[in-house]
Amino acid sequence: MTGGKEREDKMDLYYLCDSKKESVRSFILIILCIAGSFSCLAQGSTGNNFYSDFLSDLRNNNLSKGRIEIVTPAQLDTLVNYVCYQTSLQQKQGFPGYRIRIFSDGSQSARQKMFAEKARFLKHFEQYDVYISYVAPYWKIYVGDFLTRSEALKAYEAIKKVYPYAFIVNDFVKISD
Structure with missing residues (x-):
């Protein structure tokens, strides 16, 4: 009986850790979206390409000696660029x-x-x-x-x-x- 109880506890702990990984991933994705939006606001009307340029520089290793690989979904790039565009339009108009x-x-x-x-x-x-x-x-x-x-x-x-x-x-x- 005790062995079965320990096994259930280990399984619960496994699922708890797995759900924490998902919540951490979601949290990081939200932070990236917010950071991209704030960078657009700070750049004003020239902020449309800031996010794309930043990621391109990092992907091409222009800013560092080490190797950095950033994998972002295309939808995230599209969303951040759209927010930058809307922000710059509202500042102008x-x-x-x-x-x-x-x-x-x-x-x-x-x-x-x-x-x-x-x-x-x-x-x-x-x-x-x-x-x-x-x-x-x-x-x-x-x-x-x-x-x-x-x-x-x-x-x-x-x-x-x-x-x-x-x-x-x-x-x-x-x-x-």
């Missing part, structure tokens, strides 16, 4: 969101009117950022950086009292820290 357009005019005196409207807006609503756009022949003023439509609607309710022709538009917005 901003995030999808909403702004409120309060002014649009294409007349010859539109530029002067636009600057007057900008000053008038800032007197009433200094908490919002103001963005000027010129696409010939129209001068436009957009205000705010709203991630959700509900945020934009709250601001719109206050703004439309002063600017009744204002409306909400989709745009890429800045996110302040």
Whole structure:
């Protein structure tokens, strides 16, 4: 009886060690993904090839005298490069969101009117950022950086009292820290 009990304990220990190996492998894979993502963030718009270049240098032994063999699944390379690409796009363009357009005019005196409207807006609503756009022949003023439509609607309710022709538009917005 005692021999059977010891054998069961050894088998349990074997399976426990085997499951620990799998969890360690999973943990290492997650750490590699996170490290790759952070390296993309640190590199900014030039980070797209950092991960690939780093692995290529290591595989070609350009950085060391010893032999290093790194085996990564192709899906991991694809995933990390995709995250780098998305991060650099968001840093360039901003995030999808909403702004409120309060002014649009294409007349010859539109530029002067636009600057007057900008000053008038800032007197009433200094908490919002103001963005000027010129696409010939129209001068436009957009205000705010709203991630959700509900945020934009709250601001719109206050703004439309002063600017009744204002409306909400989709745009890429800045996110302040």
